[in-house]
Amino acid sequence: MNLLAPVRRDRVLAELPQYLRKEAALHTRRDFHPRVTCACQEHRTGTVGFKISKVIVVGDLSVGKTCLINRFCKDTFDKNYKATIGVDFEMERFEVLGIPFSLQLWDTAGQERFKCIASTYYRGAQAIIIVFNLNDVASLEHTKQWLADALKENDPSSVLLFLVGSKKDLSTPAQYVLMERDALKVAQEMKAEYWAVSSLTGENVREFFFRVAALTFEANVLAELERSGARRIGDVVRINSDDNNLYLTASKKKPPCCL
Ligand SMILES: Nc1nc2c(ncn2[C@@H]2O[C@H](COP(=O)(O)OP(=O)(O)OP(=O)(O)O)[C@@H](O)[C@H]2O)c(=O)[nH]1
Numbered sequence: 001m002n003l004l005a006p007v008r009r010d011r012v013l014a015e016l017p018q019y020l021r022k023e024a025a026l027h028t029r030r031d032f033h034p035r036v037t038c039a040c041q042e043h044r045t046g047t048v049g050f051k052i053s054k055v056i057v058v059g060d061l062s063v064g065k066t067c068l069i070n071r072f073c074k075d076t077f078d079k080n081y082k083a084t085i086g087v088d089f090e091m092e093r094f095e096v097l098g099i100p101f102s103l104q105l106w107d108t109a110g111q112e113r114f115k116c117i118a119s120t121y122y123r124g125a126q127a128i129i130i131v132f133n134l135n136d137v138a139s140l141e142h143t144k145q146w147l148a149d150a151l152k153e154n155d156p157s158s159v160l161l162f163l164v165g166s167k168k169d170l171s172t173p174a175q176y177v178l179m180e181r182d183a184l185k186v187a188q189e190m191k192a193e194y195w196a197v198s199s200l201t202g203e204n205v206r207e208f209f210f211r212v213a214a215l216t217f218e219a220n221v222l223a224e225l226e227r228s229g230a231r232r233i234g235d236v237v238r239i240n241s242d243d244n245n246l247y248l249t250a251s252k253k254k255p256p257c258c259l
């Protein structure tokens, strides 16, 4: 018996959502990896549909991490600042290419005094979202330290990284252009995908989380195929060093529908 409520209609992804900026995208393909599409059509996604992927959200205090999660999950915005103490989390259920897929979004505290509690929850993340305030250059500089701390608890070769500039509504177009230039550089150094959002207006919030869900799903299915493929004689798994594809892809011996 399935005790879970059906996936909300506005959480159904039939196509790969696109990146924001080509210069700092995890990959620039227009569609899901053909092996993933094929596996979904044939319902060969193994345990992916039953798993919950952990996503952690880190960054300086008051950059807007809680507001970002609340805008997406509850469609609310609170203009008053209430510091997150330790951690909090929200579950979001999606359906990607017909397969159920869940994200557990971990909202962590940016305040120094709560950081050691929060960091005990970093382990086991499949995606790390590092948030900075587009109107505060120091918060962008600090993202490298947030990333280093989060990576101590995770496998840097398999985790997906997103660098998110918040509070876009507070920047003038001219200020935004300058900040974006610096942020794109940082994102490229980190090998993270860059996004700019506003939780107040909602700009890019849904697009961003859909992209996180889609890329995390894609990486999960590829890893699952890799594991099952490694058990079959003749399958070869390689790391694609194409700079447009910053994470693992599996290749060779594709079923006919994937060619
Ligand atoms: N104008 C504007 N204000 C925002 C936006 N996002 C967040 N804020 C405000 O920024 C303040 C901090 O937001 P939070 O989401 O609580 O920040 P946080 O990163 O979770 O802070 P910690 O929990 O202490 O780490 C609040 O007063 C929010 O209303 C935004 O997109 N635009």
Ligand SMILES: [Mg+2]
Pocket (backbone or CB within 6 Å): 065, 066, 067, 082, 083, 084, 107, 108, 109, 110
């Ligand atoms: Mg918070």
